[in-house]
Amino acid sequence: MNQASRKSESTAAPAVRVDKWLWAARFFKTRSLASTAVKGGKVEIDGHKAKPSANVRAGQQLRITKGEVVFEIDIVDVSDKRGPATQAETLYSETEASRERRAERAAERRAARISMPRPTSRPDKKQRRQLRRFKHGD
Secondary structure (H helix, E strand, C coil): CCHHHHHHHHHCCCCEEHHHHHHHCCCCCCHHHHHHHHHCCCEEECCEECCCCCEECCCCEEEEEECCEEEEEEECCCCCCCCCHHHHHCCEEECHHHHHHHHHHHHHHHHHHHHCCCCCCCCCHHHHHHHHHHHHCC
16 A cells, blocks of 8 residues: 555545444444444345444444334434433434434334233232243133
């Protein structure tokens, strides 16, 4: 590699591993969880499945699936250091469509939780035995 190509690499937009960025942006509590999610296909970069070692840059789009929740975000800045939540929020901007979908899904979950029948009291000993038999097939 000659010196001119080294300079062009160093002046290019900074890039950070996607697992480090997800951890720094506080989407996952640990870098290990972020790496596992990426390996499991829960993270897409610009519409393509990512690897934990893939680099992300400002301007790219991510789709992150955490359970039933799907985030579609645009990367604004990159960082490999985890800071306060206010700083983490400056690293990305969530799309308006993503926010609306998440709000709709949350409302659906709340409505489903309200409409589910709830027991008035704890099961007594006989009911617990019946439940255990039902669950374990005794």
